[in-house]
Amino acid sequence: MSFHLDAFGLSVEPFTKEIEDRDLWLPPSKRGLVDELVDAIEARESVLVTGEPGVGKTCVLRALRNALPAERYRLTYCHNATLGRRDFYRQLCLALGLQPSATAAAVFYAVTTQVEDLARERQHPVFLLDEAHLLHQDTLDHLHILLNYAWDSKALLSLVLVGLSDLDDRLRLRRNRSLYSRLHRRLLLDPLSPEDTADYVRLRLERAGGGRELFASDAIALLHEATGGALRELDRLATACLRAAARKKRKAVDRDIVSRVVRSSSPEERP
Numbered sequence: 001m002s003f004h005l006d007a008f009g010l011s012v013e014p015f016t017k018e019i020e021d022r023d024l025w026l027p028p029s030k031r032g033l034v035d036e037l038v039d040a041i042e043a044r045e046s047v048l049v050t051g052e053p054g055v056g057k058t059c060v061l062r063a064l065r066n067a068l069p070a071e072r073y074r075l076t077y078c079h080n081a082t083l084g085r086r087d088f089y090r091q092l093c094l095a096l097g098l099q100p101s102a103t104a105a106a107v108f109y110a111v112t113t114q115v116e117d118l119a120r121e122r123q124h125p126v127f128l129l130d131e132a133h134l135l136h137q138d139t140l141d142h143l144h145i146l147l148n149y150a151w152d153s154k155a156l157l158s159l160v161l162v163g164l165s166d167l168d169d170r171l172r173l174r175r176n177r178s179l180y181s182r183l184h185r186r187l188l189l190d191p192l193s194p195e196d197t198a199d200y201v202r203l204r205l206e207r208a209g210g211g212r213e214l215f216a217s218d219a220i221a222l223l224h225e226a227t228g229g230a231l232r233e234l235d236r237l238a239t240a241c242l243r244a245a246a247r248k249k250r251k252a253v254d255r256d257i258v259s260r261v262v263r264s265s266s267p268e269e270r271p
């Protein structure tokens with residue numbers, strides 16, 4: 001077991017990405033977003049979710065998966081957005097359990113047939129496309145076709161596009177307006193508030209079997225400032241703080257430790 005876990009009586013690493021869906025942290029701000037996504041998908045709509053790096057977009061998708069009844073929705077998660085159009089459709093086929101076809105037209109036909117089968121079985125397909133800011137323009141150009149079915153009277157599937165904030169700017173371009181206009185809801189995942197940061201740190205410590213007060217309040221306030229409300233950065237710094245406190249044989253992480261860790265882990269701020 002790691003030295004810092006031993007030192008603070010923690011049973012597992014507290015700030016790790018290995019977290020079960022059911023243990024995901026959902027404060028009111030995130031719960032509201034997941035509810036809105038569920039609502040959109042129940043209405044067979046498509047959605048755009050954007051946010052800065054590490055604010056918890058992919059975890060919101062996991063919470064969504066957990067919230068939707070599996071018997072009514074077939075979810076497909078794809079994070080390989082860098083593929084060209086043809087490979088992208090092949091991947092969509094594989095994810096839907098279809099034989100990948102050689103031409104884009106055949107793939108499109110296979111996808112639409114499968115979607116009809118699913119509709120007969122009363123299962124609505126939901127395609128979750130993570131890291132969508134990396135999509136090639138070539139793929140984006142065709143994506144709206146998937147949302148445009150039966151003379152545009154029905155949606156073949158619900159598309160959930162997730163990516164960094166510049167995805168929104170890109171989709172607003174004239175060239176992408178067909179797709180953008182079919183994304184019924186455009187949601188923004190904000191960075192954490194200072195209260196959220198405190199709540200998150202304490203919850204994850206508690207889940208790892210540690211005391212909620214392992215980080216002093218002013219230490220958490222400084223962590224919040226340093227991370228700007230981004231969760232991945234918070235995980236990284238909080239772990240470094242626990243290690244530093246254990247090395248110094250402290251009982252808890254105080255503001256001074258956070259300040260040292262922040263300085264030593266941001267090389268550009270060194271004199």
Ligand SMILES: Nc1ncnc2c1ncn2[C@@H]1O[C@H](COP(=O)(O)OP(=O)(O)OP(=O)(O)O)[C@@H](O)[C@H]1O
Pocket residue numbers: 015016017018019023024025026030051052053054055056057058059060164231232235
């Ligand atoms: N709801 C949550 N509950 C628990 N931990 C979370 C939650 N959201 C985020 N995290 C933590 O923060 C890390 C980063 O979150 P996530 O990968 O969802 O961010 P992201 O916005 O998708 O980042 P990127 O822009 O790099 O794709 C996760 O690995 C996890 O440790």
Ligand SMILES: [Mg+2]
Pocket residue numbers: 057058059130131
């Ligand atoms: Mg992500």
